[in-house]
Amino acid sequence: MFAVLCTLSLVVPLFGPRAGAAIAGVVLLGAYGITDGPLFELLAYPGDYEDARLYGLITFVLAGVALGLMATAAAMPVTVFVGTVLLVGYGNLGEQLVRLRTDHDIGRVAAFCLTATVAAVAGQAIAHSFVGAVVSEPPIVVFLATSGAFLAALLRDVLLRSDDPIVVLSVGLLLWLLAELEPTISAGEIVVALAITVALGYVSYALETASIAGMLTGILSGLLTIVLGGYGWFAVLISFFAIGGLSTKFRYDRKAELGVAEDNNGARGSGNVLGNAAVALVAVLGYAASDAGFLPREPELFLFAFAGSIATAMSDTLSSEIGSVFETPRLITTLEPVDPGTDGGVTWQGELAGVTGAAVVASLAFALFPEVGAVGAAIIVAAGIVGMTVDSLLGATLEGSLLGNQGVNFLATLSGALACALLVVSVAVPG
Structure with a gap:
C-alpha cells in the first residue's frame, strides 16, 4: 500500500500539478479521517496508535507535496521528484519482502538499495517520457538513482521508521543538486565506480572497521x-578510510584495557565517518560546482581544501589510535600528565604518527595531481598538523561541555581545509 501511494506521484507528469495537488488533498483528508479499522492498521506507523491518527502518512504526503511544489514552482526537475518518491516507496517494499525471509542486515540493506535504484530509474524514465524534457544520459540517471538509494538506506538505518518524510526531502534535495551539477560519466565508468565503492564498503563491514551506517556513508562518499x-x-x-579504519584495530585489546577503544569492536558508524569526511565532501561538491561555473573560485582551490581536510582526518585518527596505547599523555593546554583517553591529551608518539599521516596524504596528492607540486604538498602537511592541533585544543577546552566528538572532528577538518586553502591563496603554488 505504501508503494502504491508513492506511485501516485506519477500523476504530476501525467496530468499536471493541479491533478497531483487534488490527489494529495484526498489522501490527506482520508489519512486524517481514518482513526481505526483494518485500513488504519495497514497504514499506521508505530507512533500513530497513541493519537489514533495516521500522522506518519500525513507527514510523508506533506513531504511529497513540498517536493512537488519545488518541481512545479521552482527549478527542481519533475524527474527528480518522481524518482525520489518512488525510490523511497518501492525501496521500502523490497526491504520488507526480504525481511519476511531473513533478518540479515546486509540482505535487508541490499534489497532496499537494489529495489530503490530500479524504481528511481524507472520513475525518471517515465517522467521524462510524459513531460517532454530532455532525457538525461542513462549513466547520469543511474548515478542519481544509486546516490539517492544509498542516502535513503543510510538515513533509514540511523533514523526511526516514522522519519520517512525526512528521508524523502533529503534525497530529493541531494538529487536536485547533483542533477544541476550535470556530471559527465560513461556507462562503463558508473559501473566501475559502483563496483569499487560497493566492494570496498562491504570489505570494511566484513572486517568490522565500519558498521552498516558507516559502510553506507563510505559507499555514498x-x-x-x-x-x-x-x-x-x-x-x-x-x-583515510583504509588506514584510519585499520588503525582502530592497532593493539585493540590494550586500548580496551585502558578504556579508550572505539565502541562496537572498533567499527566506525556514520557519525564518525561524516565527522571526518563531511568537509571533504563539501569540497568535492564545491569543485564540481566551480568546474560547472556556479562558483567564481578556481576549482583547484577546492582540491587543496579537500586534501587539507583529509590530511587532518588522517593525522587526528592516527595520533589518537596510536598515541592512546601509551600511558603518559599530557594535556595539550598545560602539558600536565593526564589519564589515557582524556580529551586533549597528547603523546609524542601520537604526534609523530599524526605528522606521518599528513605526509601520506600529501604524498598521494603530490603523485596524483600535477597542480599540487612540492610546495603544495608541504602546505597539505602543514594543514594536517594545524587541524590535528585544533582537534586537541578543542578536546581540551570544549569537548564534553559544548561539543561532542563528532563536532570536534568536523571543526578540526574544517580548520585543516581552511588553513590549506588560505596558505595556497597566500603562497604561489607552482604546478
Missing part, C-alpha cells in the same frame, strides 16, 4: 567523489 572529482580524489579519500 566514495561514489560522489569518483563521479564529481575523479579517481585521484577517491584514492586520497580511501587512503
Whole structure:
C-alpha cells in the first residue's frame, strides 16, 4: 500500500500539478479521517496508535507535496521528484519482502538499495517520457538513482521508521543538486565506480572497521567523489578510510584495557565517518560546482581544501589510535600528565604518527595531481598538523561541555581545509 501511494506521484507528469495537488488533498483528508479499522492498521506507523491518527502518512504526503511544489514552482526537475518518491516507496517494499525471509542486515540493506535504484530509474524514465524534457544520459540517471538509494538506506538505518518524510526531502534535495551539477560519466565508468565503492564498503563491514551506517556513508562518499572529482580524489579519500579504519584495530585489546577503544569492536558508524569526511565532501561538491561555473573560485582551490581536510582526518585518527596505547599523555593546554583517553591529551608518539599521516596524504596528492607540486604538498602537511592541533585544543577546552566528538572532528577538518586553502591563496603554488 505504501508503494502504491508513492506511485501516485506519477500523476504530476501525467496530468499536471493541479491533478497531483487534488490527489494529495484526498489522501490527506482520508489519512486524517481514518482513526481505526483494518485500513488504519495497514497504514499506521508505530507512533500513530497513541493519537489514533495516521500522522506518519500525513507527514510523508506533506513531504511529497513540498517536493512537488519545488518541481512545479521552482527549478527542481519533475524527474527528480518522481524518482525520489518512488525510490523511497518501492525501496521500502523490497526491504520488507526480504525481511519476511531473513533478518540479515546486509540482505535487508541490499534489497532496499537494489529495489530503490530500479524504481528511481524507472520513475525518471517515465517522467521524462510524459513531460517532454530532455532525457538525461542513462549513466547520469543511474548515478542519481544509486546516490539517492544509498542516502535513503543510510538515513533509514540511523533514523526511526516514522522519519520517512525526512528521508524523502533529503534525497530529493541531494538529487536536485547533483542533477544541476550535470556530471559527465560513461556507462562503463558508473559501473566501475559502483563496483569499487560497493566492494570496498562491504570489505570494511566484513572486517568490522565500519558498521552498516558507516559502510553506507563510505559507499555514498566514495561514489560522489569518483563521479564529481575523479579517481585521484577517491584514492586520497580511501587512503583515510583504509588506514584510519585499520588503525582502530592497532593493539585493540590494550586500548580496551585502558578504556579508550572505539565502541562496537572498533567499527566506525556514520557519525564518525561524516565527522571526518563531511568537509571533504563539501569540497568535492564545491569543485564540481566551480568546474560547472556556479562558483567564481578556481576549482583547484577546492582540491587543496579537500586534501587539507583529509590530511587532518588522517593525522587526528592516527595520533589518537596510536598515541592512546601509551600511558603518559599530557594535556595539550598545560602539558600536565593526564589519564589515557582524556580529551586533549597528547603523546609524542601520537604526534609523530599524526605528522606521518599528513605526509601520506600529501604524498598521494603530490603523485596524483600535477597542480599540487612540492610546495603544495608541504602546505597539505602543514594543514594536517594545524587541524590535528585544533582537534586537541578543542578536546581540551570544549569537548564534553559544548561539543561532542563528532563536532570536534568536523571543526578540526574544517580548520585543516581552511588553513590549506588560505596558505595556497597566500603562497604561489607552482604546478
